[in-house]
Amino acid sequence: MKKAIFTAPFKIGFQETEIPSISDDEVLLKVISIGICGSDIQMYHGRHKYMTYPVVPGHEVGSVIVKVGANVTDFQVGERVSVEPQITCGHCYPCSIGRFNVCESLKVKGVHADGFAAEYAAIEPRFLHHCPGNMDFDLITLVEPLAVGVGSVKRSHYEGANIAIIGAGTIGNLVAQSAQALGAGSVLVTDFVDGRLDFAKACGIQHCANTRDIGLKQAIENTFGERKADVIIDCAATRGSFMSAMEASRPSSEIVITGNYKEPMELEVPRIQRREVSVIGHMMYVREDFADAIRFLSEGKVKTAGFISQRFPFDDFDKAFAFIDEHPNDVMKAVVNIGTY
Numbered sequence: 001m002k003k004a005i006f007t008a009p010f011k012i013g014f015q016e017t018e019i020p021s022i023s024d025d026e027v028l029l030k031v032i033s034i035g036i037c038g039s040d041i042q043m044y045h046g047r048h049k050y051m052t053y054p055v056v057p058g059h060e061v062g063s064v065i066v067k068v069g070a071n072v073t074d075f076q077v078g079e080r081v082s083v084e085p086q087i088t089c090g091h092c093y094p095c096s097i098g099r100f101n102v103c104e105s106l107k108v109k110g111v112h113a114d115g116f117a118a119e120y121a122a123i124e125p126r127f128l129h130h131c132p133g134n135m136d137f138d139l140i141t142l143v144e145p146l147a148v149g150v151g152s153v154k155r156s157h158y159e160g161a162n163i164a165i166i167g168a169g170t171i172g173n174l175v176a177q178s179a180q181a182l183g184a185g186s187v188l189v190t191d192f193v194d195g196r197l198d199f200a201k202a203c204g205i206q207h208c209a210n211t212r213d214i215g216l217k218q219a220i221e222n223t224f225g226e227r228k229a230d231v232i233i234d235c236a237a238t239r240g241s242f243m244s245a246m247e248a249s250r251p252s253s254e255i256v257i258t259g260n261y262k263e264p265m266e267l268e269v270p271r272i273q274r275r276e277v278s279v280i281g282h283m284m285y286v287r288e289d290f291a292d293a294i295r296f297l298s299e300g301k302v303k304t305a306g307f308i309s310q311r312f313p314f315d316d317f318d319k320a321f322a323f324i325d326e327h328p329n330d331v332m333k334a335v336v337n338i339g340t341y
Ligand SMILES: [Zn+2]
Pocket: 037, 038, 039, 059, 060, 144, 145
């Protein structure tokens, strides 16, 4: 079988290997599609803080089970599954209370361990989620990023809340759609790129604003009026986005950090203290977020028409990355087709 490997910055190679054998406790997946994510781009550029080469990328996976180990009872051959890529220890304190996403020794398949840019993969069923039998494999690749959106919203007191999301890219869009699907009161998404906001509108996101000229604070006041934003979710992860979130916060606002910040930043601690602003970190998802994501996608609660903006065959894996570099504003989600079923 063929697998793709990041060997150095901007270098992607292919390798021919045996199809992995499975133990009695594992299943064999045939990988049909994988999505390319912002973190894959960082790895491709050699700017990902927590990875080392060589590594097989790919953590947004649409796959089908083609072989089942003797001890596996809850999954069957022919079943479409979504893969949770987090490798957790299961016994640290966060794991013991179900917060696997912040396991003290968290690793992610496709980042710190080999991922799914391969024709087949052996895996234990605990990483898998059942998907409906008619669910499109490309749609299944969106389960993982949507679970990030669900996880992000659930870090806040979202029910009935006014939620502003900074950034209308893939994650910002999915965070905003998750907020609506989970029962937020009113949702605003902001960006500097009109195309992304037009797409957000087409996805049914209630309020969309370009903050290039007016700034986040004004956009929030225009949309939510005096109550302003109960929750601000930062998916842009720039110095400017965090500062604008602080500036736009009102007493008792919650600021959720979902974007990947790369550098330390100073915090306006007096504002946090005096106005009881909560700054909340967010990392990936827990298992229930995956289940919500599958439900929202299969029930059409999250709009995905046009979401997959480019498709590439596996042989053009490197071209997909080059394309994304050249067209950063035209790519919502690029998917690489690896196999057929
Ligand atoms: Zn991802």
